[in-house]
Amino acid sequence: MKDEELLKLSPGELTDMGICPTCFNREHNGALYGDTSQTLIYEDSDIECFFVKNPRADGHLCISSITHYHDMSEAPDHINEKMIKFAKQFMIIIKEVYNCERVYLCTMCDGPNNHYHLQLIPRYSYEKRGSINFTKTRKEYIFNEEKFKLVKEKINTFVHKSNN
Numbered sequence: 001m002k003d004e005e006l007l008k009l010s011p012g013e014l015t016d017m018g019i020c021p022t023c024f025n026r027e028h029n030g031a032l033y034g035d036t037s038q039t040l041i042y043e044d045s046d047i048e049c050f051f052v053k054n055p056r057a058d059g060h061l062c063i064s065s066i067t068h069y070h071d072m073s074e075a076p077d078h079i080n081e082k083m084i085k086f087a088k089q090f091m092i093i094i095k096e097v098y099n100c101e102r103v104y105l106c107t108m109c110d111g112p113n114n115h116y117h118l119q120l121i122p123r124y125s126y127e128k129r130g131s132i133n134f135t136k137t138r139k140e141y142i143f144n145e146e147k148f149k150l151v152k153e154k155i156n157t158f159v160h161k162s163n164n
Contacts, residue, residue, distance in 0.1 A: 007031055015114055022115035023068050038143040042155050046082055049090065049155065051148070056136040057122045059098035059147075061090055064117040071116050072107060085162075086155075087118050093154045094122055097147050101125045104133055 006014065011021035011032060025032040033053065042049040045066060052060040063083050069075040075083075091103040100122035107118050123133045 003028070018113045020068055020113045020115045022064060022117075038148065039141065041148075041152050042086075042159070046079055047086065049086060051141060052119070053141045054138040055141055056133070056138055057100070057124065057127075058142075058144075059094045059100060059103075059120075059122040061094060061120040062117050063087055063090070063120070064115060069116040070114065075116055083118055087120060089155065089158045090120055090151075093151055093158075094120060097150050097154070098122055099124075101127075102129075106134055 001017075006019070006024070007028065009017075014021045014024055014032075021032055030036060036050060039050040039053060040048065041051065041061070043066075047063055047065060049061060049063050052062050063086050065075055065079055065083070067075075067079075069079070072080055087105055091105070094100065094103050102123045104121045104123060105118060106121065107116070121133055121136075123129065127133065
């Protein structure tokens with residue numbers, strides 16, 4: 001199938017065909033997921049961190065490897081260590097900025113050719129505890145400039161301190 005035809009497919013359809021939608025999106029300059037300026041929090045040569053465009057809760061964040069790995073078992077230790085280090089810091093930041101009670105960490109790289117990523121899903125005090133939070137109904141991402149800037153500022157401070 002030609003790229004023009006593939007660009008008309010959904011991420012799920014690409015995954016079902018054995019094509020990683022994350023890599024496909026990168027190779028096609030964001031053609032699949034569009035403008036990320038209101039979701040991308042941090043990016044370097046190893047990872048990218050962004051708010052999920054169809055979140056399960058306000059503050060739902062994803063940490064993804066830049067290089068394609070199917071899951072944690074394939075990624076080199078330094079990538080896994082970095083992703084976990086960032087996940088821990090983002091959990092602290094999300095709880096502070098979004099005033100949630102807990103932040104769940106999960107990775108579920110399911111499908112023939114999915115891209116390794118971690119998801120951080122906030123749970124608020126008015127929600128029930130438990131695994132149902134991993135399957136909450138997704139909703140539309142609503143950009144909150146104040147919270148976006150605060151999360152970005154806090155993670156950049158963390159990165160700066162870590163590098164010094």
